[in-house]
Amino acid sequence: AQAAFSRIERRVKEAFPGVPVRWAYTSAIIRKKLARQGKQLDSTATALAKMMDEGFTHVAVQSLHTIGGEEYHDLVGTVRAFRMMPEGIDHLQVGYPLLGTEEDLMKVTEALLENLPPQRTRQDAVVLMGHGTPHPANAFYTALMYHLQRRDPNLYVATVEGAPGIDEVTDMLRRRGITTAYLIPFMSVAGDHARNDMAGDDEDSWKNVLARAGIDAKVVLKGTAEYDNIVDIWVDHLRTVLRRFEPPAN
Amino acid sequence: AQAAFSRIERRVKEAFPGVPVRWAYTSAIIRKKLARQGKQLDSTATALAKMMDEGFTHVAVQSLHTIGGEEYHDLVGTVRAFRMMPEGIDHLQVGYPLLGTEEDLMKVTEALLENLPPQRTRQDAVVLMGHGTPHPANAFYTALMYHLQRRDPNLYVATVEGAPGIDEVTDMLRRRGITTAYLIPFMSVAGDHARNDMAGDDEDSWKNVLARAGIDAKVVLKGTAEYDNIVDIWVDHLRTVLRRFEPPAN
Amino acid sequence: AQAAFSRIERRVKEAFPGVPVRWAYTSAIIRKKLARQGKQLDSTATALAKMMDEGFTHVAVQSLHTIGGEEYHDLVGTVRAFRMMPEGIDHLQVGYPLLGTEEDLMKVTEALLENLPPQRTRQDAVVLMGHGTPHPANAFYTALMYHLQRRDPNLYVATVEGAPGIDEVTDMLRRRGITTAYLIPFMSVAGDHARNDMAGDDEDSWKNVLARAGIDAKVVLKGTAEYDNIVDIWVDHLRTVLRRFEPPAN
Amino acid sequence: AQAAFSRIERRVKEAFPGVPVRWAYTSAIIRKKLARQGKQLDSTATALAKMMDEGFTHVAVQSLHTIGGEEYHDLVGTVRAFRMMPEGIDHLQVGYPLLGTEEDLMKVTEALLENLPPQRTRQDAVVLMGHGTPHPANAFYTALMYHLQRRDPNLYVATVEGAPGIDEVTDMLRRRGITTAYLIPFMSVAGDHARNDMAGDDEDSWKNVLARAGIDAKVVLKGTAEYDNIVDIWVDHLRTVLRRFEPPAN
Incomplete structure (x- = not known):
């Protein structure tokens, strides 16, 4: 994960030189895990509270989520609460997740094809x-699949905890007579889900589910945040927020 | 529209006998139009303020939107503001729009096929x-199209103000050699958009766009709220909210 | 009460000609009572919701409370909630109650002396x-008493539901050898409290409490809102809010 | 200041053994000053954000303010914002400042007399x-003066930045023929205001203002937080909040 985050930070700093960059981690589990390794990570609330204390007047919070699900909406809720703080940050806004607008569905489709x-x-x-x-x-996963298949009918999206699941997608593959399938994370980081749920040796790992259907699985262990063309979509969303902070030109 | 709303009200009253039902209209344009005809309609805020004054302790606000777009989120924002009212309504929640969860995509797909x-x-x-x-x-429109096409590849969703537009869908139809297409509103009410943008005589009405592509358009002027199987999905969302109001069983 | 409110409305209209004036009643009891007489009064929330619907962009809510107690803070809370409404009123502020600032304590002291x-x-x-x-x-009642007594040591403030109560003040009067006391409402309207708790024939009416202490009570049944010099302090607070709405002069 | 805060912490820990105690500093100036000395102090928002991250479910925020002025209301506003945090602290409440209720005016009067x-x-x-x-x-300062003078007519309250000022109080002293006056801080900490504005050698220090009026000033440099009987009033307010957290007894 650290390599991916370093890449994001580098791209952001290249795009907005001189703008201070801070990291916040929405996941309490990750924060606890890294605390045991001696790394103190800030939650969004703590990071924003500190920036408020330091006197920042404009803060753009860029979500690195893939879709605008519960975690993203919690982030928006946290920012909404900070907007109510007395003596708070004057201008405080959140940038869209990877799949924000309809245009993002197109851009992400292109980037995934390139990758x-x-x-x-x-x-x-x-x-x-x-x-x-x-x-x-x-x-959004289904909508993305629709766009991908318009470009190439053999591209699928399956999800670990939502729909469609891997069983449903495996059925589709079987019906189309697929014998080889690439498994690629559509998550910012190729972490536990990728290594275990997807590529692990468990009976119900995606690799093994496909194997039992007679499909040879080739695994790619790289998260979306490791590709510049994906990272740049998040950076674009951040740019949109930062532009709103600029005074109107005369 | 009135017939559709009467149908909804009837279904709601059948489902939850004894529960008082009020209507609120989120559209300022509609409220003004009907005010000129002598009908005073309440906005969501006014309807909730009145119910607060009347001492209601539990209010379920059922969205009749099709997707969770800007209007739905404004409704949620209005309800969030009412939750902060001193001496306000103790229990106040919003039910999902027609396309809320993944399950709704399935149910709506089935209902549309039946209709x-x-x-x-x-x-x-x-x-x-x-x-x-x-x-x-x-x-959500694209996601719905995906589900529809899994059941029947000749089913499409196009939108008036978003993507995909009618031109894009007309291209798809042409490529598949379609000669006849049914145009059906996927809006609660078959109003201006259906009568004019879809079925009107303007050069760029959907009917005429299809005609120029050599496709014979057959128009259906019935909104989704005129079908019980669709209305019942909204009613189910309302049921979900009302159930949360019930005391836990022992 | 109606005469007092008419006076206030007249003073406000004289001070701010052309500015629309609406009334809201914070007391649910009063609203219910008048509803039985066929008069529909709006709560603050309903009045603000209607003004929001009518498209008002600037609304000054002038409290007619005497002190900034619980009812005033509920009013502020209601306005705070309306500030969060999506598509709400752009500029929405509350004016201070009669006893807002230190300066008000002085002004009210002078006005009460004149009256x-x-x-x-x-x-x-x-x-x-x-x-x-x-x-x-x-x-604030005690602070006001302090200011009054600096001008005239025989002026007292007692309260119906707070401190000091009438028994405590009666003790003070007795110790100073007072034989005659004027009882005057320090409430906007000379209503139930004035007519009954103060001037009623009940054994524990203030009049009778004083009588038992050998003090002759002379009752004045006029609320503060019946005096222009008091009303003008509320009007001044409203002016302060309306001035904040004006564009800065160049 | 540190001695006073240690005393408060000790009293709180004696009163509520086992309850974790954290400090937050509302003043940005103080935080910056101590940061230069290498001490990192948390603002209220940062302290609450950290406690939220640590998973606290019940947090009582005890104001150590003297009155419920702007700083206290900002504290309440900060807590109100934290109540809106997604996945926030379930039970989060603020205890009254020293002068909260009418009863506090009495208790503080007694404590000041004892001290x-x-x-x-x-x-x-x-x-x-x-x-x-x-x-x-x-x-509240005037209200307190009223209560003090009922017990002892030679007790006064003057303020640095509000009313009454030292000039006004000096007039009162002169008119009563006072020749000696004790100057005592009614602030939690005997800091800059006490050492300089009150006891300093500047021409307009309170000591010198009194001297020019022929009044001999005797200075006490001890803040209210150095007296257990005052600290215990804050501790009582904290107790009130903590009691609300207890499950109702059967």
Whole structure:
């Protein structure tokens, strides 16, 4: 994860030289895990409270989420609460997650196509692994699949915790007579889900589910944040927020 | 519109006998239009303020929106503000729009299939007209199209103000050699958009756009709120909220 | 009460010609009582919701409370909630109650001195009847008494529901050898409290409490809102809010 | 200041053994000053954000303010914002400042009387130095003076930044023929205001203002937080909040 975050930080600093960059981690589990390794990470609330104390007047909070699900909306809720703080940060806004607008669906589709492994042929399927969520925003995975398939009918999106699941997608692959499928994380970081749920040796890992359906799985262990063309979409959303902070030109 | 709303009110009263039902209209334009006809309609804020004054302790606000776009989020924001009122309504929650969860995408897909005109054959395309929005929630239209096409590849969703537009969908129809297409509103009410943008005689009405592409358009002027199987999905969302108001069983 | 409110409305319209004036009633009891008489009064929330619907962009809410107690803070809370409304009123602020700033304590002291009955001599005590409250703002009654006594040591403030009560003040009067005391409402309207708690025939009415202490009570049944010099202090607070709405002069 | 805060912390820990105690500093100036000395102090927002991250479910925020002025209301506003945080602290409440309720005015009056220097005679005046504020809550100083003078007519309260000022109080002393006055801080800490504005050698220090009026000033440099009987009033307010956190007894 650290390499991916360093890449993001570098791209952000290149895009907005001189703008201070801070990191906040929304996941309490990650913060606790890293605290045990001696790394103190700030939650969004703590990071914003500190910036408020330091006297920042304009803060753009850039979500690095993939879709606008529950975590993203909690982030928006945290920012909304900070907007109510007495003597708070005057201008405080959140940038969209990766899949914000309709235009993002197009851009992400293009970026994902560019990032496909060169050895993959059009006969091979590609299954992107999304996180998935019971939140309505899960529909973004399906919408993305629609856009991908308009460009290449053998591209799929399955999710770990939402719909469609890997079983449903495996059915689709079987019906189309697919024999080889690339499994690629559609998450910012290729972490536990990628290494275990997708590529692990457990009976119900995606790799093994496909194997039992007679499909040879080729695993890619790289998160979306490791690709500049994806990172630049988040950076664009940040740019949109920062532009709103600029005084109107005369 | 009034017939559709009467149907909804009837279904709600059948489902929750004894529960008082009030109407609020989020659109200022509609409220002004009807005020000129002598009908005073309440905005959401006015309706909630009055119910607060009357001493209601539990209020479920059921959105009749199709997707969770800007209007739905404004409704949620209005309710959030009312939750902060001193001496306000103790329990106040909003029910999901038609396309809330992943399950709704399935249910709406089934309902739309059931509601197709009986004379339509599998060779005829169906183009559902959604409103469309620059809000991220526009992705729900694409997600719905994905689910519809898994059941029947000649079903499409196009939108008036978002993506995909009618030109893009017309291209798809042409490429598949479609010669007849049913145009059906995917809006609660078959109002101006249906009568004019879809079925009007303007050069760029959907009917005429299809005609110029050599596709014969058959128009259906019925909103989704005129079908019980759709209305019941909204009623289910209302039920979910009302259930949260019940004391836990022992 | 109606005469007092008409006076206030007249003074406000004279001070701010052309500015629309609406009334809201914070008391649910009063609203219900008048509803039974066929008069529909708006709560603050309903009045603000309607003004929001009508498209008002600047609304000054002038409290007619005497002190900044619980009711005033509820009013502020209601306005705070309306500030969060999506598509709400852009500029929405509350004016101070009668006793807002330190300067108000001085002004109210002067006004009360001017309004004393002409036949009252310096040997006669005056007991102003405040409402009183368990809210911290009850301290304003004591602060006012301090200012009054610096001008005239025979002026007192007692409260119905807070401190000091009439028994405590009666003790003070007795110790100073007072034989005659004027009882005057320090409430906007000379309503139930004035007619019954103060001037009623009940054994524990203030009049009778004083009588038992050998003090002859002379009752004045006029609320503060019936005096222009008091009303003008509220009007000044409204002016302060309206001035904040003006564009800065160049 | 540190000694006073240690005393408070000790009293709090004695009163509520086992309850974790954290400090937050509302003043940005103090935080910056101590940061230069290498001490990192948390603002209220940062302290609450950290406690939220640590998973606290019940937090009582005890104000150590003297009156409920602007700083206290900002504290309440900060807590109100934290109540809106997604996944926030379930139970979060603020305890009253020293002068909260009417009862506090009595208790503080008694405590101040007990804390008078033993060598002071009834002929000597005592002038308590309050901070003072343009906020309406400044009235609490006057209300306190009223209660003090009912017990001992030679007790006064003057404020640095509000009313009454030292000039006004000096006039009162002169008119009563006072020749000796004790100057005592009515602030939690005997800091800059006490050492300089009150006891300094500047021409307009309170000591010198009194001297020019022929009044001999005897200075006490001890803040209210150095007296257990005052600290215990804050501790009582904290107890009130903590009691609300207890489950109702059966």
